[in-house]
Amino acid sequence: MVIDGLDVSDDGTGPVDHIALLLVAAAGGDQQSFARLYDAMSSRVFGLILRVLVDRSQSEEVLQEVFLEVWQSAGRFAPNRGQGRSWILTIAHRRAVDRVRASQASTERDRRAGARELAAVSEGVAEGVELRMEARRVTDALKLLPQPQREAVVLSYYGGYSQSEIAAMVGAPLGTVKSRMRDGLSRLRDQLGVTA
Structure with a gap:
């Protein structure tokens, strides 16, 4: 038998490349030849894939992809350029x-x-810890202020009240509240080591 100019008949001079015959027939749309080709080669192809991938489920997926490609591209197989088995492998x-x-x-x-996410989380954690430590330092420094100064600073910065509202709340003149805040903030800066 001659396929694409190559004599593949069994004339006693060499073995017949049955896989090449099946590939050529499959290229012509012969589904039975393709089924026989699959039966003849699938276990060997699967073994090769499994040795490369190690993972059985991925190897099964790749086996399907290989035979789909063989079916779709069987027409490109040239029997005069190599064996069918080698082409498939x-x-x-x-x-x-x-x-x-x-x-x-x-x-x-x-x-x-994952590294970027971990860095972002770590940064967020570090920032949170730093903020808590800073808040703790401020709270400790506030405790060292005289009560009138602490009250004015806390009402202003934590309560959100204006100096006029603080004066009305504590029953002190506006100038006194301003002095308490100025002196309290100055002491806080000194205790926290902040330069103005």
């Missing part, structure tokens, strides 16, 4: 390596994304 190896590379790239992307 080359496709399988290429697909398996592509899957490994894609998996590694995905893992690397996930690792980088």
